[in-house]
Amino acid sequence: MATDDASTPSSAGDIEHIKINASNLSKVGFRPSFWTYLKQVWEFRHFIIFDSRSRIAGDAAKDSLGQTWLVLNPILNGAAYFLVFGIMLGTGRGIENFVAYLIIGVFMYRFTVSAIVAGSKAISGNRSLVTAFNFPRMTLPIAINVRELMRQMIAFVTMIGLIAIIPPLEPISWKWLMFIPIVAIQFLFNLGLSLVLARIVTVWNDFSHIITFGTRIWMYLSAIFYGVERFEDLPIVLTFMYANPLFCILDMTRDVLLYDAWPDPMRWLVLGSWTVGLLVAGSIIFWQGEETYGREER
Numbered sequence: 001m002a003t004d005d006a007s008t009p010s011s012a013g014d015i016e017h018i019k020i021n022a023s024n025l026s027k028v029g030f031r032p033s034f035w036t037y038l039k040q041v042w043e044f045r046h047f048i049i050f051d052s053r054s055r056i057a058g059d060a061a062k063d064s065l066g067q068t069w070l071v072l073n074p075i076l077n078g079a080a081y082f083l084v085f086g087i088m089l090g091t092g093r094g095i096e097n098f099v100a101y102l103i104i105g106v107f108m109y110r111f112t113v114s115a116i117v118a119g120s121k122a123i124s125g126n127r128s129l130v131t132a133f134n135f136p137r138m139t140l141p142i143a144i145n146v147r148e149l150m151r152q153m154i155a156f157v158t159m160i161g162l163i164a165i166i167p168p169l170e171p172i173s174w175k176w177l178m179f180i181p182i183v184a185i186q187f188l189f190n191l192g193l194s195l196v197l198a199r200i201v202t203v204w205n206d207f208s209h210i211i212t213f214g215t216r217i218w219m220y221l222s223a224i225f226y227g228v229e230r231f232e233d234l235p236i237v238l239t240f241m242y243a244n245p246l247f248c249i250l251d252m253t254r255d256v257l258l259y260d261a262w263p264d265p266m267r268w269l270v271l272g273s274w275t276v277g278l279l280v281a282g283s284i285i286f287w288q289g290e291e292t293y294g295r296e297e298r
Helices: 012-018 034-043 047-064 066-089 096-122 124-132 139-165 174-203 207-220 236-243 245-257 265-288
Strands: none
Touching: 034 047, 034 096, 034 139, 034 265, 066 096, 096 139, 096 174, 096 207, 096 245, 124 139, 124 174, 139 174, 174 245, 174 265, 207 265, 236 245, 236 265, 245 265
């Protein structure tokens, strides 16, 4: 005659007495406190690096030339801008070493735009991943910005190489090392702006089209292929230009790589203020939407 195992509930009444320890369970998509959230993001730092590297390798495998396009794209764009603005429209008149001036503008602009456009779609472009797994969603825009930084390393080496070999040759000095902190601040600026835009796009997906249009206007307003000196008689325009964080990045880079000069302290102040403000505001805004990312419908 079969007997019941003593450890197995024999009736519904026994089942009622089973206790479940739920202390280690958490709600999927639950938003923790802000500082706890940032700590969780830090714990995913290895995932961020792995995801960045793997996606770069995957994207490169799709094209025959692979990562060569990271160099060819800005060079081809620069050549087109030089033809239209430098030769046909003559916007480079009066600018010392206009070719290098234009190269810096195109390469540095491309870094910021590539990062924020891709970062703005960090949630909307990874909907299946967001809904399937429980992890701090801020890791996605961070991973995208790290990926763009890794990609641009090759482009930056190419940019500096072109500046060094295209006449008139620029003197190499210790000031060139200042390019490293400039890129570091640019990366943090890109990240802060990406966090803000990613949150907006999850609420209103059509805003991604406005971003594309806005970055194009931003390019024309940042002195990429013309000198800011042409606005010396228009103080309002100059004030707006000096408050433009992208112009600050370009001007600082040109100072250290082209003109053997230390960047204007006001450029550091303006760019630093934009960067800190966007990082703080972007982190808070993005964190506030943490519980909504997995369930929002488009």
